[in-house]
Amino acid sequence: MEKIIRIGTRDSQLAMWQATLVRDLLTANGHTVELVPIKSEGDIDLVTPLYEIGVQGIFTKSLDLALLNDRIDVAVHSFKDVPTQLPQGLLNAAVLERGPVKDLLVYKQDTAFLDDPAYTAHIGTSSIRRKAQWLRRYPHHQLHNLRGNVIKRLEKLAAENWDAAIFAAAGLERINVRPANSVILDWMLPAPAQGAIVAACRENDAFIREALAPLHHAETALCTGVEREFLRTLLGGCTTPISAYAYIRDGQLHFEGNLCSLNGDASFTVTRQSAAGNTAGMGKDAAEEVLAQGGREVIEVIRNVQH
């Protein structure tokens, strides 16, 4: 009898969309696939900011456990939510072709307030990376915590007396809920691996590894690999004021990485460029430059706040 591939998914619309994409790709290759809903702790607590919970892999833990317990065969994650240290026995078998990478500002009226230095805007986001970069650019603005899945966050923005809130473009565009009142934040450097999806499986599951292999996108894997190496060398956590983005053009991989202090006072940016076939150690090297420039002290402060 043919094996049915069980894909685990959380029940947010974004998670469902991403799991369904992987299901459809596997089905198109002749596999039989079913989706298995898995509840995640990451979506339950809507009040406490993630960095205060201090748990790594808050979005991915439940699916990883389901994989290890053999309740599912494939876990589909937003790659930016995946800790750089994988649980033992699991493997990131396929990195899918990247979607929209940047962050997006959803605003209430218009964006004229951004140009008014006398106006204290109220902005929703719980991402300490977005907070830090926003405060560096707009130190006089006030930030508000905004937790929950994408739909919940849009509802909360509508209900609050805020000017705008920040989202990943991928999260809104994939499920078709990007409002007309929105603009891409080109100046904001995204989270490492933002906009990419990864399908994980058990390391020793040869059948699933073979099934997932055609879904792997080498360029995306190379770029997100450098971004995640930068993150891993600096700190390793997934909720940090660390950003990184790499892309390939004309055979060259271009990398930019940044570390900010929590209030945006200090900021360290590094760039690298190299032939796409010659990027080994690039993320680590860039991270070590950040540490040497003074980033080490900033990392120490962040560690102390989180623990």
Ligand SMILES: NCc1[nH]cc(CCC(=O)O)c1CC(=O)O
């Ligand atoms: N941390 C939650 C999360 N994880 C992945 C996405 C969107 C998809 C992506 O960035 O790849 C989001 C929502 C957001 O950050 O607004």
